[in-house]
Amino acid sequence: EIVLTQSPGTLSLSPGDRATLSCRASQSVSNNYLAWYQQKPGQAPKLLIYDASSRAAGIPDRFSGSGSGTDFSLTISRLEPEDFAVFYCQQYADSSPLTFGGGTKVEIK
């Protein structure tokens, strides 16, 4: 099983700041099969990034993903008020099982 560890647990930032979130895998994620999601309270997660660096349909270009192997990151270039939420990474290289990270909460400072 590929274990995903996200850091930090909480990020306190202001609108307009740059946010960098980390996701580290316990073993290499082949083909960079990694996704990022945003989840707001009471809602389902929303796909932001797939294949580590491709933006999903309709996602603003202030969201970007990078990384390979075991180290991945999600960057939000300039935080908008609606961006404050919890973010999860997920690997789909190994479906025994598919796994999610524990999440990073981006909160208003």
Next chain:
Amino acid sequence: QVQLQESGPGLVKPSETLSLTCAMSGGSISNYYWSWIRQSPGKGLEWIGYIFYSGYTIDYSGYTKYNPSLKSRVAISLDTSENHFFLRLSSVTAADTAVYFCARHSRPQWNHDGFNIWGQGAVVTVST
């Protein structure tokens, strides 16, 4: 536009079977992978399993894969005529209390994928 909606009992007694339905509208259930995922405060997001039906065979039962940690208790099935798919989780305990989501993998015929369409989630509590 494809939409998903979960339904089922919100309260299940310990040792009984949890049964949920995911109704898909706006598309076809064929050619995509469909997953169940749950979220609880204690365990975060947990993938339960997926099902795939190609539409090119006469076997309508679909291909399934489950999380090894739940495999002995879980069954996912589908009804192609109604565009529904189902989750059954047997012998539930309080640890199965969670919000249960159904979701679609993004690209057709591809299980190595993120989930681009989700239902709103169904809250299920296991309690007497």
